[in-house]
Amino acid sequence: MYLSQEALSNLKKYKYQSGEYSFMDNVLTPFWNKIVNYLPLWLAPNLVTFIGLLITIISCLLYLPSDLTLTESFHPFYYLFSALSLFIYQTLDAIDGKQARRTMSSSPLGQLFDHGCDAICCVLNVYTPC
DSSP, rough: OOOOOHHHHHHOOOOOOOOOOOOOHHHHHHHHHGGGGSSOOTTTHHHHHHHHHHHHHHHHHHHHHHHOOSSSOOHHHHHHHHHHHHHHHHHHHHHHHHHHTTTTOOHHHHHHHHHHHHHHHHHHHHHHTT
């Protein structure tokens, strides 16, 4: 066992507290609050997170068959798709927690999954414009 009994006990008591809202959070929160209502209640929040991850991966992989050296210009569709996928990813990332609270299925494991997918997406979202 890697964690002591005290650590396991504290892990069960853990409650996530979000940080302060940025200017854009305040601007986009009304939009996100409306969008989350379009999700069916049976849709798992982790699935919302996973869909965002898949869209980011697809956006990143879109460039590879065209030019493996990444030295040539791409068709404008690629850039439009990348911008749209980034917007969709950040929207899904913002509403997955709202969906979890809406369906009362929030959990520490779901938060870990969300933050893990966010970490992967951050790397891919940096690679894509490069």
